[in-house]
Amino acid sequence: MLKGYRDWVRSWEESDKTPETAQTLERELEKRLRTSLPENLKVARQSPEDAIYPLFSALLDEVPLELVLAIGMVEKIHWLRFREPLLVTFRKYQTGDLEASEKVHRTFLEYDRMQLGGKHPQNFKPNYDHDVIFSTAWGHGLENLREEELAECFNEFCPCGRAEHDGHALRMQRDRMFRALNPRTPGKPSPEGPA
Numbered sequence: 001m002l003k004g005y006r007d008w009v010r011s012w013e014e015s016d017k018t019p020e021t022a023q024t025l026e027r028e029l030e031k032r033l034r035t036s037l038p039e040n041l042k043v044a045r046q047s048p049e050d051a052i053y054p055l056f057s058a059l060l061d062e063v064p065l066e067l068v069l070a071i072g073m074v075e076k077i078h079w080l081r082f083r084e085p086l087l088v089t090f091r092k093y094q095t096g097d098l099e100a101s102e103k104v105h106r107t108f109l110e111y112d113r114m115q116l117g118g119k120h121p122q123n124f125k126p127n128y129d130h131d132v133i134f135s136t137a138w139g140h141g142l143e144n145l146r147e148e149e150l151a152e153c154f155n156e157f158c159p160c161g162r163a164e165h166d167g168h169a170l171r172m173q174r175d176r177m178f179r180a181l182n183p184r185t186p187g188k189p190s191p192e193g194p195a
Contacts, residue, residue, distance in 0.1 A: 001136055002157035004032050009129065009159035026069065054087050070115075077114075078107040080124040080131060083180040126173060129160040134177050147171045 008029045015021045055071050078086040082103050092100035124131075133154065134142065145153060147167030154165040 001140075002133060002153075004029050005132060005136065006157050006159045013159075054085065070111075073114075074107060074111050077110050078103070080126060080128060081107065081110070083125070083176075126176075127160060129158050130154070130170065130173055131177070133158060134174055143174070150174070 008025055011025055012022070015025070055075060075086045078084070078089065082089065084103075086104070086107065089100045089103050093104050137153075142150075142153065147170070149167070150170040151165045151167035154170055155163070158165065
């Protein structure tokens with residue numbers, strides 16, 4: 001999965017970055033993952049993706065892929081900007097919370113700017129590529145890696161352009177993700193992953 005993501009990002013960076021190219025690359029990645037991953041692949045522990053992308057996950061087999069990917073991108077932008085799942089913020093919005101309303105509107109504005117104007121959201125606190133790797137590989141062993149093992153994994157699979165990754169910084173980012181998904185759970189990630 002991580003190799004597919006790395007190769008997709010590199011192909012995108014070398015492309016003309018048109019919507020057609022994005023669709024072609026997404027189809028190639030989907031085909032590659034379908035042929036290379038075992039059909040019975042199961043995540044033994046709950047993945048952060050279950051919390052970050054509940055709408056994406058729920059709709060995956062129900063609506064056309066391009067709509068599911070759009071919903072997933074909105075959820076990802078919101079998560080990276082606010083470190084809170086969009087569904088959580090939207091539920092606050094429904095109760096009349098003005099701050100939640102502003103967050104939801106900002107997320108959709110950033111998505112529109114990206115889709116209609118080609119401007120990618122900037123200044124996320126977490127590194128986008130690192131966040132994708134953590135949320136994708138959680139439950140497949142990434143949550144159990146020591147600092148030096150994290151650095152080796154990211155050196156091989158991360159498309160962020162950094163030649164050498166800092167294992168300590170990666171562990172801290174992993175721990176921050178866990179705390180953001182488990183605000184009532186102090187400390188480090190458990191072997192069971194996010195609740």
